Amino acid sequence: MRHLDTRTAQIFLTIAQEGSIAKAATRENMVPSAVSxxxxxxxxxxxxxxxxxxxxxxxxxxxxxxMAHHARVVVLALEALQAEMADYVNGVRGHVRVRVSASALAAGVPAQIQSFLENHPDIKLDLEEQETPVIVRDVIEGRADVGLGPNIFVxxxxxxxxxxxxxxxxxVPxxxxxxxxxxxxxxxTLAYDHVEQPKTTALSQLLDYAAKQASMIKKTRxxxxxxDAVCHMVGLGMGIGIxxxxxxxxxxxxxxxRFIPLTDAWAHPLICIMYRERSTLPAPALALVEHLEQNASR
Incomplete structure (x- = not known):
């Protein structure tokens, strides 16, 4: 009986993708009998x-x-490992996987990321912009070391x-x-058509909840x-935006x-640095967290 290994995982993924032993064999440069x-x-x-x-x-x-789901995780993890090891060979001493929301990017996080990299040229940051629910999930499930986004989803x-x-x-115009x-x-504002980000974003879900609490219908056009796109559409007269x-x-x-302040108690979100356990953060990720904390708005 063959033990599970990454090569077998890759072959199984290819079979799943091709739906054919013969096609999988061609892609993997094997004979069909060996794949079977x-x-x-x-x-x-x-x-x-x-x-x-x-x-x-x-x-x-x-x-x-x-099996395909877990095989995909294994193969991707191995590819990431190989890429990271190649970076170490080239002088990189650490990797940090970061997820950032649009609001965090707009609030000046890029400047802090830049200053961190200037002080730590041997650390590589893999940074992705994501919606807040995805950031939370990625940090919880270990696909990211650090997240930055509003504390709308705890x-x-x-x-x-x-x-x-x-x-x-x-x-508003x-x-x-x-x-x-x-x-x-x-x-x-609910008497007027709204322009919003996708329904999966934290802000859109927060606004849905606020409308329900007010027992009113939100008309998102x-x-x-x-x-940027929200403001552009508002400027074109397509609605108003939060x-x-x-x-x-x-x-x-x-x-x-014109930007008119909202007076609702929930309309003052806090952008937070997110991670699982501080004690288990890799040293490069901890260095980034400490840098962000030291430069946080007071």
Missing amino acids: KRLQELEAAVGVSLVERSQKGIQLTPAGEA HEGLQLRPYGRYDLAVA QNHPLARHLSLRYEE IHVRGF VPSFLSKTYAPTYSL
Whole structure:
């Protein structure tokens, strides 16, 4: 009985992707009989059928779907390991996987990342912009070392450290009926069409919840990705948008907008540094966290 290994995992993934022993053999530069034998030995090792064969080819059983998921994780982890080891050969001494929300990026995190890298040229950062729920999930599940985003979604498995607070505002065209107000409650905006980021973002979900709490219907006309796109659509007269107020310096003159502060208690999110356990952070990730904490807004 063959032990599970990364080569077998890759072959099984190829079978799953191609739906054919012959096609999988071609991709893996093997003869079909060798691929078939690997599959049989894998099924014997796990004690369950992983595929169903028919005239249309090969389909995964439920167990096969589960195997494909775990095989993919194994193969990706090995590829990441190989890439990281290659970086070490080239002088890199540490990697940090970072996930950052759009609000954190807009709040000045890139400048802090840049200053960190200037002080730590031997550390490589793999930084991705993601929606806050994805950031939380990636940190919890170990796909990221550090996250930066609003504390709208909390999780008992996360450690949160404050980085900076920001205020939400209503962005409206300068000739909009709401433009004359000095401040607004969120429910006062619900009489108008809204432009928002995708429904999966933390802010969009927060606004859905706020509308339900007010027993009102939110009319979202357009979903776009990024605050720049929201402000652009608002400037074109496609609706109004809820965005961080600090964006007014950039987008108010660019798109002829007015930014009106929201007075609701929930409209003042805190951008947080997120990680699982400080004591288990790799040294490069801990160095980044300490740098961010030292330069957090007071």
